[in-house]
Amino acid sequence: MRYFISFSYHGRAYHGWQRQPNAITVQEVLEDRMSKLLGQELALVGAGRTDAGVHARHMVAHFDWETETDWEHFIYRLNAFLPEDIGVYHIRPVVPDAHARFHASSRTYEYWVSMRKDPFLQDGAYTLRAELDVALMNAAGEQLLKHSDFECFSKAHTDVKTYICAISEAYWRWEGHTLIFTISADRFLRNMVRAVVGTLLEIGKGRWSLQDLETILASKDRGRAGVSVPAKGLYLTEVAYPSHIYLENEHGH
Numbered sequence: 480m481r482y483f484i485s486f487s488y489h490g491r492a493y494h495g496w497q498r499q500p501n502a503i504t505v506q507e508v509l510e511d512r513m514s515k516l517l518g519q520e521l522a523l524v525g526a527g528r529t530d531a532g533v534h535a536r537h538m539v540a541h542f543d544w545e546t547e548t549d550w551e552h553f554i555y556r557l558n559a560f561l562p563e564d565i566g567v568y569h570i571r572p573v574v575p576d577a578h579a580r581f582h583a584s585s586r587t588y589e590y591w592v593s594m595r596k597d598p599f600l601q602d603g604a605y606t607l608r609a610e611l612d613v614a615l616m617n618a619a620g621e622q623l624l625k626h627s628d629f630e631c632f633s634k635a636h637t638d639v640k641t642y643i644c645a646i647s648e649a650y651w652r653w654e655g656h657t658l659i660f661t662i663s664a665d666r667f668l669r670n671m672v673r674a675v676v677g678t679l680l681e682i683g684k685g686r687w688s689l690q691d692l693e694t695i696l697a698s699k700d701r702g703r704a705g706v707s708v709p710a711k712g713l714y715l716t717e718v719a720y721p722s723h724i725y726l727e728n729e730h731g732h
Contacts, residue, residue, distance in 0.1 A: 481543050482550075483571045483579060483725075484523070489564040490534040491602050491711065497528050505529075505565060509540075512560045516553065517544070526579045526718045527586065530670065532710030534603070539718045541579040572726040582724055585647065587663040587717040590676045590708065594656045604657060605712035611683035613651050613658065619682045619692050620649035620662075623675070630699040632675050633668035642668060642699070649675070663717075670707055677705030 486509070494502035498510075506523055514521045523540040550570040557567050591604035600606075623646050630642035646664045653659075660676055678695065681687045687695075695703045 480545060481541055481573050481575055481577055483569075483573050483577065483720075484540050484542065484567060485569040485571075486538055486540075486565060486567040487536050488534065488538065488566070489602070490529065490532050492562075492564055494531045495529050495533065496525050496535070496538065502531075505535075505538075506540075508562065508565060509567075512557060513542075516556055516560060517546075517548075524579050526583050527667070527715075528669070529713075529715055530673075530710055533713045533715070534711075535715040537717050538715055539579050539583070539720075541573065541577060573724045574726065577720075577724040579718075582720055583718050584721055585663050585665055585717075585719045586667060586715065587648075587661065587719075588667070588672045589714045589716050590660040590662075590672060591712045591714070592658040592660070592676075592680075592708075594658060597656070600657070602711055605709050607680070609680075609684055611658070611680070612685065613653075613683065615689070616651050616679045616683040619679050619689055620651065620660075622689060622692055623649045626696055628696070628699065629668060629671060629675075631695050631701055631704045632671045632678070633701060634670035635701050639668060644668065644671070651679075661716075672713060673707040673710065674701070674704050676708045676712075679705075680708070681705045 488505050493505050496505045498504050498506045506525060510521060510523050521542055523542050525540045526538060529535055554567050554570060593600045593604040593606045596606055627643050627645060629644050633642055644664045644666050646662065649662045651658055651660050662672055662675065682692065
């Protein structure tokens, strides 16, 4: 039987989601705790990677398990066993070929920029002191929706076969003194969101124009785009799937 598990984590202590030989990752911790509680080895396949220090409000992974299990009780025990920076919410049975990564129809990220020093956001936002033209930054976000090749925002020397992504939304909004960027797409390239944010902030500061953004996109050159903003301000907030892959109601807390 295949299941989807939904969870969140604060990324500060982890070297991203994906298991690595010499660094602590969310996948390693979650697989280890689940395997110990269930009494045998269990492997998780995540909806994607998140880089070191990046957070997830809603991450999904799939796993296979054949034994009848009270998943609601299991989630309660698992959360007591996990460190405070990882929380599990739901476990849902899915169709046998459902894949957490390949069947995701969209992913949404937020990036938080705090415009003043905020002790409560030291590990959850990028602190920036600058005058920003948010209307121009939103115009730049709109401009991204007209493009599909985002090689200029991709980490160099990755093994991706295509730089094509379908961005469905990209906009900024204020929440108190925090400026939050939301971006959704069918897929994202390595380091893409942080590079996009770094580029749009340059536009907001008046250093680059909307025409410069067109030039950067056409160049397909990561060196032409803005610097990658710090990981601590980035959150994976949603991974969406077609409803037909779920078999029944979710079990959760």
